Amino acid sequence: MSGELSPIDKAKFVSAKRAAQYVEDGMRVGLGTGSTAAWLVRCLGELVRDDGLKIKGVPTSSRTAQLARDVGIEVITLDEAKWLDLTIDGADEFDGDLNLIKGGGGALLLEKIIATASDQMVVIADVGKEVETLGAFPLPVEVIPFGWQTTQALIEETLISMDVLGRTSTLRMNGQTPFVTDEGNHILDLHLNRIGNARQLALVLNQMPGVVENGLFIDICDTVVIGYGDGKVEVRDINEGTVATERLDFVESDNLFSDLTE
Structure with missing residues (x-):
């Protein structure tokens, strides 16, 4: 359950859970690849199952596609979607201008294609991914x-x-x-x-x-949702120039991710 997660997994979880609030009924959503994106897919799957959320997901990798299907999200191709309302994905690094390094999971080509075919890109990350200057991550x-x-x-x-x-x-x-x-x-x-x-x-x-x-994502990310191990979330919107903080409480009985293997 979430109460048993490590601090870094808690940070990933709260960033994903907060970013799921951007997803609305009827949206075509790009689904990222990686450990933080996997939490997001699980959160969206819960909304599909429990709240009747109806979305179409365009995955950035075969493993994300399989996870999405497993949690009940309808999966379509980018050619079928034509254009996306939103893409939510993780990052290996991000700087103060919300430029990114991505591709640690090996899906950078599809991730960039899908992100640039979206009205908005939201990045979810734990606070450890923020850097002053890109490049420490290969x-x-x-x-x-x-x-x-x-x-x-x-x-x-x-x-x-x-x-x-x-x-x-x-x-x-x-x-x-x-x-x-x-x-x-x-x-x-x-x-x-x-x-x-x-x-x-x-x-x-x-x-x-x-x-x-290449894995440099320049001027693509609109918003970054940063998770902390204590449940705090910081939301930075590069277009609006706003920074907002809030706290997401953990529900000890919520066993959303008990079978998450990543």
Whole structure:
């Protein structure tokens, strides 16, 4: 039950629960990937089951799609939806301008496509994801398998002229074999430590042959919902320029996530 959660899981839970309030009947909603997004899907599933909420979810990964179906959310494709009212997703890092690093879960390509096809993007995160400058979390870059080592060398050579502190990269692995995204690609994780000009870096990376997409989300996020381990939630709206705080109480008998495996 929620009363038995660790402080970081409590923070993820309250951010997800608060963000679920943005979802209204009849909406087409982008559903993110990752541990915090999984809490959001569970919260929405409860609203579907107990309150009769009717929504259509567009998942950003196959595992999110399966979880959504498991909790009773109707799943459709982006082509079927055409356009989304809202996307709610997690982030690996966010800064004061609500720019993000995403892709730790390997779904950055679909996450960016779906987020940019939405009227609004809400990010849910625990307070530990906030940084002064992006870059401590390795930046994922999705690349096609063909010639990936050449692409990697080109990226590292290009980083010499970028405003970053580190310039090494590693191929993401899944055990003894390269990690493969839902779209059949590989991921290079760039260990940059600090990104001085995220906007420039995002543009330069996406101009390289072999690069499919990068994990910098610039000017995409509208609102971030930050959860704390004590149940406090902070909501920052970049468009309105507002910051609001509230507290969500835990219900000890509420066993919403007893079977959540993430």
